Every structure is written in C-alpha cells, then in structure tokens.
Amino acid sequence: MTIRAIERAMNVLQELNQQPINTIAQLHARTKLPKPTLVRILRTLEEAGYVENDTRQGGYQVSALVTSLSSGFHKGPLVVEAGRAWAIAITRKHKWPVAIALPDYDDMIIRFSTVPDSLISPFHSTVNKRLCMLTRAMGLAYLAFLDGEDRNVMIDILQKSDNPENALSHHRDKLLRLLNEVRSNGYATRSSTVEPRNSDTIAVPIIAKSGRVLASLGLTYFKAAFGSEQEARDRYVPILKSAAVAISEDLNRLSSSVAIDVSSADPSAISND
Amino acid sequence: MTIRAIERAMNVLQELNQQPINTIAQLHARTKLPKPTLVRILRTLEEAGYVENDTRQGGYQVSALVTSLSSGFHKGPLVVEAGRAWAIAITRKHKWPVAIALPDYDDMIIRFSTVPDSLISPFHSTVNKRLCMLTRAMGLAYLAFLDGEDRNVMIDILQKSDNPENALSHHRDKLLRLLNEVRSNGYATRSSTVEPRNSDTIAVPIIAKSGRVLASLGLTYFKAAFGSEQEARDRYVPILKSAAVAISEDLNRLSSSVAIDVSSADPSAISND
DNA sequence: CTCTATCGTTTCGCGAGCCGGAATGGCTTG
DNA sequence: CAAGCCATTCCGGCTCGCGAAACGATAGAG
Structure with missing residues (x-):
C-alpha cells in the first residue's frame, strides 16, 4: 500500500x-x-x-x-557537472535548449537539459529520457567518435536490439558511411525519418583529453526559425564544438589542479560554515 | 488546508x-x-x-x-553552476565538504554544498542555510574583498542587525583590522567564538575578472584530523585559491566564447533529442 | 545456547482528513 | 451583456492514511 x-x-x-x-x-x-x-x-x-x-x-x-x-545527490559523472554551466550559458545566450547525454547500454540517456528554461514545450520529461543511438543526433555524435573497436562492439549490441529505430545496424556499410560523414563533419543531426519533424537537433561529442568519448552535447531548435537547416548548423556547430572542447578542458583542469593528494583521516561529522 | x-x-x-x-x-x-x-x-x-x-x-x-x-530550475547565478564542478572535484579528492555561498542582504546563503556526499553529519540542511557575515569564514571572505565603498555600505547595514553574531560591526576599527588581515592572507576562517567548535572552515572569495566579488568558496574540516589549524590551512588554502581563480576563469570563458549573438525568433516548442 | 534489546516491517480497526462534483466569483471575449 | 473560461472554495461522503501494538530477524551479552 x-x-x-x-x-x-x-x-x-x-x-x-x-x-x-x-x-x-x-x-x-x-x-x-x-x-x-x-x-x-x-x-x-x-x-x-x-x-x-x-x-x-x-x-x-x-x-x-x-x-x-536533490542537494544530497552528486553521484553523477563529473562531465555532467562540468557541462551544466556551458549548457546553461548557451541557452541563456541563444535561447534554444541544450542537453547533455551519456551512453547507457544501447541508448543514450539525457542527464541534463535546459529545456524547461526557455520555452513552453508539448514534450515532457527530457531528463532521464532515453534516446536511440542510431537515429538521434546525440547518439550518432557519440557513436561516430568511438574508436573502431569500441564502435564495433556497440554495433553488435545494437543489432540485438528490437527497436525499429535501430534498424540501420543491419546495414553495416550504410551505417559506417553515415558515421564517417558525421565524423568528418564533426557533428551529427537527427535522422529526418523520426519524430518530431518540426525541430532538429545538432550534437557534438565531448571527448576527454585521453581520447575517450564521454558524452554528447546537443542543441535543439525549431526549423521554422531558420531559412534552411544549413543556416542553423553554420551558426551553432562552432558554438557547440568550442563548448565541448571547453568542457573537456575543464575536466582536465578539474582532475589536475586539485590533485594535491590527502591521505589523512576520514572525515565523519561536519557542517559547512 | x-x-x-x-x-x-x-x-x-x-x-x-x-x-x-x-x-x-x-x-x-x-x-x-x-x-x-x-x-x-x-x-x-x-x-x-x-x-x-x-x-x-x-x-x-x-x-x-x-x-x-529540480531539473527545471536553473535560475541561480552562473557562478554557482561554474563552481559546482570544482566543489565536487575537491571533495572527491580531499574528502572534506566544500560549499559555495552568496551574499543576501546582511547574510551569506549557502547555494551549493557537498556536505551530504562525504560523511555522516549531525548537522542539517546546509543548502539554503544562512551564515552570519562577521563570524563565519564564508562571510568574512566575501566582505573583506569588497571595495571600500561597497564594504562601508555593508558594514552600515550590519550595524542595524540585531544578530549578536554581528556585534563586531559596532567596533569599526577592530573589524577593519580583521578584514585587512583576511585580505592580506587571501582567506578567512570561522571565528573561534561561535559554534561548532570541533570543526573549522577555510574560505576564499570568488572574484570576477571585472573585480567584483561574486561569492565565497569554503572548505570545512574536523580540527581533530590535523595537528594544528595551520597545518590544515597550509594544505587547503592553495587548493581553494586556485579553484576560485579557475571558477572565475570559467565564468569569463562562459560569457565570452559563447558570445555569438543570435537575435532571431523566440523558441516556443521543442524537445531535446 | 538463551535471553534480551533493538532493529525494520506488518497488521488492523478507527476516524481524521482527503476527495471531487458542484457552486462561486473574477476575468476575458465576442 | 451574455457566454465562456478560469482559478478557487464549499461541503457531504467515505476512502485511505494513521499509529499502537504485534511480529520476526538480527546482534550482542552472559
């Protein structure tokens, strides 16, 4: 009960x-x-x-x-913490919502989003929403920048999926061509075959200094606000790319400049003032 | 009802x-x-x-x-967003809790804290907790770095306070000596006259590139974990100072590198995928 | 091993208090 | 000026949340 x-x-x-x-x-x-x-x-x-x-x-x-x-919950990956400020700054400046997504099995999961900040939305629940890896901008941006080995493992997993949005995993050549295109462009967009049709998302990978792909950063806009999709891409891709680089740099600084190690006693009871 | x-x-x-x-x-x-x-x-x-x-x-x-x-709430100051990642990183590395506080009238208010992350605490509710300006490390770190004019206005306000912890505001010479000491040290600590006695907080100001004091960043530790308070300060002051500088740099980058202005249509309905 | 203290959890009958259809009153619209 | 829509209030009905007491599990003491 x-x-x-x-x-x-x-x-x-x-x-x-x-x-x-x-x-x-x-x-x-x-x-x-x-x-x-x-x-x-x-x-x-x-x-x-x-x-x-x-x-x-x-x-x-x-x-x-x-x-x-939720002040007691900070167990999320540091990349989300490092990225939030950038996502918020971009939305404040350019109005459109920005989100950060992390891989989870064969999907991406949105871990942070500025959707509720800027607009009246008919869509719900963007945080914790699962996004398909092969049709969504956030998924493609992640997958395309994985190294060959990791990428193959991922594609194998995707082939076992029964989600119709993952159908492309069965046409490996076609998929690889798409991924290579994303990779050379440096960004991905949502497949035009999936809903919603009146908006588009542009996503870029967030890649650690080590080369590991950590997450993806995406901006969503209304197609009607621009003359062409190319116009929107020309405008926002550089912003997203530089933000992704900045987040990666922040992560690097976060783990290095704080790195004076302390191995002393365990704290046990304390308050912050 | x-x-x-x-x-x-x-x-x-x-x-x-x-x-x-x-x-x-x-x-x-x-x-x-x-x-x-x-x-x-x-x-x-x-x-x-x-x-x-x-x-x-x-x-x-x-x-x-x-x-x-709380995913729909990002209206807080950007300095909190920029600082969270650093606070979390410091706590992960050094175990002790770190908090960010902002001025509010004659108090400081804790806007972010990693207290719940690392330990079992007999204290409650550190986020949104009000801290007195003149006895708490976070308050002194803020006040000491205000410019002469702003600082005087603040002290005038504090004199109107009936909080006994603000008694020092009536001894202007004594207070100014304390603030100058904080300023030359570059950090503040909690007054030894207030509770809790078994812990101490070290705090530094977060100062924007413009020179404006935005917030303070504080780390709290158990006195018993160190031979002397000086030992703890020697260890953590440099970390806090560099983190405060890094946060300020992040803020600067956040507002500049994203600064390709878009004045086009208002977004109205959108989802992030 | 048994006794006991303390834990988290379940039970169950009472009645407080939550429920929601209908009514109210303000505000905008044609 | 009527009609529609809105947020909010009323109030009788009856659910459904309440908490003392009981229960079972676990740990430590003797």
Whole structure:
C-alpha cells in the first residue's frame, strides 16, 4: 500500500519542472487530476516553499528550494557537472535548449537539459529520457567518435536490439558511411525519418583529453526559425564544438589542479560554515 | 488546508538528502514521525523511484531521479553552476565538504554544498542555510574583498542587525583590522567564538575578472584530523585559491566564447533529442 | 545456547482528513 | 451583456492514511 497523495504530489512536481510557468488548466490536462486536488497539492507545496504562485502571470512555478530536494545527490559523472554551466550559458545566450547525454547500454540517456528554461514545450520529461543511438543526433555524435573497436562492439549490441529505430545496424556499410560523414563533419543531426519533424537537433561529442568519448552535447531548435537547416548548423556547430572542447578542458583542469593528494583521516561529522 | 502526507513526504526527502545513508531509526529520530508512517512514505517514494532501499547496508538513500525534481530550475547565478564542478572535484579528492555561498542582504546563503556526499553529519540542511557575515569564514571572505565603498555600505547595514553574531560591526576599527588581515592572507576562517567548535572552515572569495566579488568558496574540516589549524590551512588554502581563480576563469570563458549573438525568433516548442 | 534489546516491517480497526462534483466569483471575449 | 473560461472554495461522503501494538530477524551479552 502506497500513499496516493504523495505519488500525486511528486507527479505534479515533475510536471512543474517541465515548463517555466504552469497554469492549473495545463496541469489538469497533463496529470488528469481534478482541479480542486491540484489546488490543494499546489497550496501544500507552496506553503512548504517548493512552489511559487505568481498571480500576475497566473501560474505556478518551482522555486529555488526544490534544489534542496536533490542537494544530497552528486553521484553523477563529473562531465555532467562540468557541462551544466556551458549548457546553461548557451541557452541563456541563444535561447534554444541544450542537453547533455551519456551512453547507457544501447541508448543514450539525457542527464541534463535546459529545456524547461526557455520555452513552453508539448514534450515532457527530457531528463532521464532515453534516446536511440542510431537515429538521434546525440547518439550518432557519440557513436561516430568511438574508436573502431569500441564502435564495433556497440554495433553488435545494437543489432540485438528490437527497436525499429535501430534498424540501420543491419546495414553495416550504410551505417559506417553515415558515421564517417558525421565524423568528418564533426557533428551529427537527427535522422529526418523520426519524430518530431518540426525541430532538429545538432550534437557534438565531448571527448576527454585521453581520447575517450564521454558524452554528447546537443542543441535543439525549431526549423521554422531558420531559412534552411544549413543556416542553423553554420551558426551553432562552432558554438557547440568550442563548448565541448571547453568542457573537456575543464575536466582536465578539474582532475589536475586539485590533485594535491590527502591521505589523512576520514572525515565523519561536519557542517559547512 | 494543506495535505499533511505531502508535507511529511517532503520533509523525509529533505532529511534523506542530509546523509548518504539513512536508517528508519535515524529518520524517526529526526522527523518525529512514527516508524510505520515512515515505512509507508519511503515505500511510496521508492516505488516512484526517488529513493533506494539498500538492504545490504540497511538504509535508504536518494536515487538519481531526485535530480529531476529540480531539473527545471536553473535560475541561480552562473557562478554557482561554474563552481559546482570544482566543489565536487575537491571533495572527491580531499574528502572534506566544500560549499559555495552568496551574499543576501546582511547574510551569506549557502547555494551549493557537498556536505551530504562525504560523511555522516549531525548537522542539517546546509543548502539554503544562512551564515552570519562577521563570524563565519564564508562571510568574512566575501566582505573583506569588497571595495571600500561597497564594504562601508555593508558594514552600515550590519550595524542595524540585531544578530549578536554581528556585534563586531559596532567596533569599526577592530573589524577593519580583521578584514585587512583576511585580505592580506587571501582567506578567512570561522571565528573561534561561535559554534561548532570541533570543526573549522577555510574560505576564499570568488572574484570576477571585472573585480567584483561574486561569492565565497569554503572548505570545512574536523580540527581533530590535523595537528594544528595551520597545518590544515597550509594544505587547503592553495587548493581553494586556485579553484576560485579557475571558477572565475570559467565564468569569463562562459560569457565570452559563447558570445555569438543570435537575435532571431523566440523558441516556443521543442524537445531535446 | 538463551535471553534480551533493538532493529525494520506488518497488521488492523478507527476516524481524521482527503476527495471531487458542484457552486462561486473574477476575468476575458465576442 | 451574455457566454465562456478560469482559478478557487464549499461541503457531504467515505476512502485511505494513521499509529499502537504485534511480529520476526538480527546482534550482542552472559
């Protein structure tokens, strides 16, 4: 037996994180919860400080306090931590959302995204979303820059997948041609055969100084905002590439300049002030 | 009328973020909730994926999914985003917790902390905790590096405070001597007149290329782990100073190398893949 | 080995308090 | 000025969360 009210509240909090501003009506449509229930949940979250009710804008939004709900979790890969600031900076400057994805078995998983920052989105849940490796920009950018050996292992795994989006793994020559093209371009884009058609993603790999491919960094834009896809690529590819290099440099500095080793006693009880 | 079950669940989630591993008994002691209630709440959070029950260790901990409860919130200052990776790297390397604090009126507020990462702590809620400006390392490191004009304004504000920890603001000469000492040392430590006595914090300012003092970066350690406080300072001050410089450089790069401006259409609906 | 203390978890009947359809009132729109 | 949409409030009904007590497992002491 689980507590329904809590499940509902968590779902509401999730939805609130999808958009900068949320009306009761939107939340009602997305969560299927009765409006009075929503109002009660939101009031509870508001009094606890996690949510703000901006009456001028007529909507609810998450407040700074939500960060403390995950302040105890920093187990993510350092590349995500190093990349967040860059992703945020790019979105602030260029408006379009940026995401960082890491490989997980035969998919990529989005580990950080600025989607909720900049826009009203019909899509949900971009963080922790799985992306297919062979049709999505983030996947191709990762796969194309793997070394021959690693790449072959990966393709073998993909062939065992029953996801129709991985069909290309059975046409090895065609796939390799695509990967080589991505590699020589230095970036990948989403396959035109998959949804959504009204947007495109440009992705580049984040490669450690050691040469290991760690993650991919992608920017998504609305096709309608540009005269051609080439125009968008000309503009954003250099930005993404230099950001990826910068993230890699940060990682390098992070592990080296902090590297005065201390092997002394284990800390056990402490507070930060 | 608010929903009690939700308030309780949020409190439990907060407590779970304070320690890497939490037993029912600990949570019971801290939240004052009956154990069956805790079990029910934890089961609910577990089924929703926010909490893991590591039966081997016999305790509950937050899982990666909690990050999605705040994935929509990136409105914080960029200096926090730029600093997180460095704070995490230092803690991973040197074990002791590191925090970033920003000024807020006459206090500092901790905006990021690695406290929950490394240890079992009797202290709670370090993120969003307010620190007094004149007795805490993070406050002194900030105040001492303000320019004369800004600093005077700040001291005037502090004199209006009724917080006994700000008493020093009424002894301007004594305070200025202390601030000058901090400034020439390049770091501050917590006043020995305030709790907790068994630990100390070393803090340095994070100063933008423009010269503006943005935040402070502090490391807290147990006094018992070192022969003398000087020993700890000799070891960690250089690390903190170089990290503060690195954060400042990152900020500079973040705003410059991304600076190809785009003034085109507003994005409105998009997903990241 | 047994006894005991303490842990996490389950049980179960009571009743507080959450639920949601319907009503309210404000605000915009045609 | 009516009509539609919105967020919010009301209130009777009845679920469903509550927590004292019991349970089973584990660890340490004697």
